[in-house]
Amino acid sequence: MAGKKQFDMDTALDAAMIQFWRAGYANTSVDDLSRATGLNRSSIYSSLGDKDTLFLRCLDRYAARYGEKYDAALSCAASEPLTAVRAFFDVTLGRIADPELPDGCLVAQSAMAIPVLSPSVAAHVKEALGFQRSRLRAALKAGRLTDQDAEAFAEHVAAVNQSLAVMSRAGASPAQLLAIVGVTVDALSQALRTRDQHPRATSAEPTTR
Amino acid sequence: MAGKKQFDMDTALDAAMIQFWRAGYANTSVDDLSRATGLNRSSIYSSLGDKDTLFLRCLDRYAARYGEKYDAALSCAASEPLTAVRAFFDVTLGRIADPELPDGCLVAQSAMAIPVLSPSVAAHVKEALGFQRSRLRAALKAGRLTDQDAEAFAEHVAAVNQSLAVMSRAGASPAQLLAIVGVTVDALSQALRTRDQHPRATSAEPTTR
DNA sequence: CACATCTTGAACTGATTGGTTCAAGATAGG
DNA sequence: CCTATCTTGAACCAATCAGTTCAAGATGTG
Numbered sequence: 394m395a396g397k398k399q400f401d402m403d404t405a406l407d408a409a410m411i412q413f414w415r416a417g418y419a420n421t422s423v424d425d426l427s428r429a430t431g432l433n434r435s436s437i438y439s440s441l442g443d444k445d446t447l448f449l450r451c452l453d454r455y456a457a458r459y460g461e462k463y464d465a466a467l468s469c470a471a472s473e474p475l476t477a478v479r480a481f482f483d484v485t486l487g488r489i490a491d492p493e494l495p496d497g498c499l500v501a502q503s504a505m506a507i508p509v510l511s512p513s514v515a516a517h518v519k520e521a522l523g524f525q526r527s528r529l530r531a532a533l534k535a536g537r538l539t540d541q542d543a544e545a546f547a548e549h550v551a552a553v554n555q556s557l558a559v560m561s562r563a564g565a566s567p568a569q570l571l572a573i574v575g576v577t578v579d580a581l582s583q584a585l586r587t588r589d590q591h592p593r594a595t596s597a598e599p600t601t602r
Numbered sequence: 603m604a605g606k607k608q609f610d611m612d613t614a615l616d617a618a619m620i621q622f623w624r625a626g627y628a629n630t631s632v633d634d635l636s637r638a639t640g641l642n643r644s645s646i647y648s649s650l651g652d653k654d655t656l657f658l659r660c661l662d663r664y665a666a667r668y669g670e671k672y673d674a675a676l677s678c679a680a681s682e683p684l685t686a687v688r689a690f691f692d693v694t695l696g697r698i699a700d701p702e703l704p705d706g707c708l709v710a711q712s713a714m715a716i717p718v719l720s721p722s723v724a725a726h727v728k729e730a731l732g733f734q735r736s737r738l739r740a741a742l743k744a745g746r747l748t749d750q751d752a753e754a755f756a757e758h759v760a761a762v763n764q765s766l767a768v769m770s771r772a773g774a775s776p777a778q779l780l781a782i783v784g785v786t787v788d789a790l791s792q793a794l795r796t797r798d799q800h801p802r803a804t805s806a807e808p809t810t811r
Numbered sequence: 812c813a814c815a816t817c818t819t820g821a822a823c824t825g826a827t828t829g830g831t832t833c834a835a836g837a838t839a840g841g
Numbered sequence: 842c843c844t845a846t847c848t849t850g851a852a853c854c855a856a857t858c859a860g861t862t863c864a865a866g867a868t869g870t871g
Binding site: 415416417419420495496497501502504505506507508509518519522544545546548549551552553555556557558559560562563564565569572573575576577579580583 | 624625626628629704705706710711713714715716717718727728731753754755757758760761762764765766767768769771772773774778781782784785786788789792
């Protein structure tokens, strides 16, 4: 079983990511990773680095993969901000509904463990959450929200998105998760409607830039 | 140092609770608990039970203590539902702002770890979250919300409350946390106003948030 | 003073942790 | 076929884990 590359790096990284995602950093041993990836214990260290390094790679992998999906979902924010935020939540709800994937969210889980994570890992987690806020802020500003509303909704939507991770772990039904985001979506809808009908506050008229 | 009760049970339980709260179940060893409580390793087992039992006691202690505060905050829901929900969030925000206490929330952290917790602990976590939803549902129904709105807002408010745990762990500022709950409070305010002005419809007129 | 009661620290068990090393074996290119 | 290259499993290390045991010592009561 040797001589050339015996395993697929992407498959192995995905398996490791899912293991960390399901059980968390503290509850994942190198043996668990070995089992999950099918890679030998020594192969993990030689090919994927030690536990901390591997976790960092998985975290970045997770952030990149779903970051792309969140970006795509928000891409229509300028013309259809409400649709964009709905699509944003659908990324998370779809992920939770996928039986192939664990519930929760690797970033949320890691954020909860920040006090006991290494500083570099903690920094990556905070960075990932910062990116999430940024893309939401940019999308909402590109939509028809005032800067102030965009800031507030960016924080709120990012937080509600994280709350889905907690609630899904506790066994919340899809209907319950929908109720959670529904209130937020309605609030955004209301804010957009208000801005349309009373156009004079901080910035210009609503446009479709 | 013996002969009679050498330690205060409540103090010890509080110390253990805070240790679990800060570091989580998986990242807390019995030695950590010994250090935190000041109790001897063998005293912990004889007086507080094994790690799992002690964690369960801490979890229930946490749920009871803050459950009371949440109940008190919601007690004025019938006459002042908006004030009640603000007070509800203030319980969490005040707890996060308290430098004596860890950030986050023991229930939220435990919920995230459900896949790797013992079944009995997992059941207690789900129960605690269920209680939270129940008290919110009851309060909102006692207020002026329709049953349907009360259900949705109960889910939403409970979830947003959990999101504060995640975001505070990631270093969110008090202002950011306020922005998160602000959107929810505004949404509730809107729902209440709508109900007052259109006692049967679901949509609303624009108002200034 | 003496006894009974309780707590304490320390030692111990067996399992598991992250991390390393290395000989055996499988493969590919020559 | 032969050799260089790579992977593998297993063994090993020191540290830590949860959990137990127990003699030594401190205390309150008689």
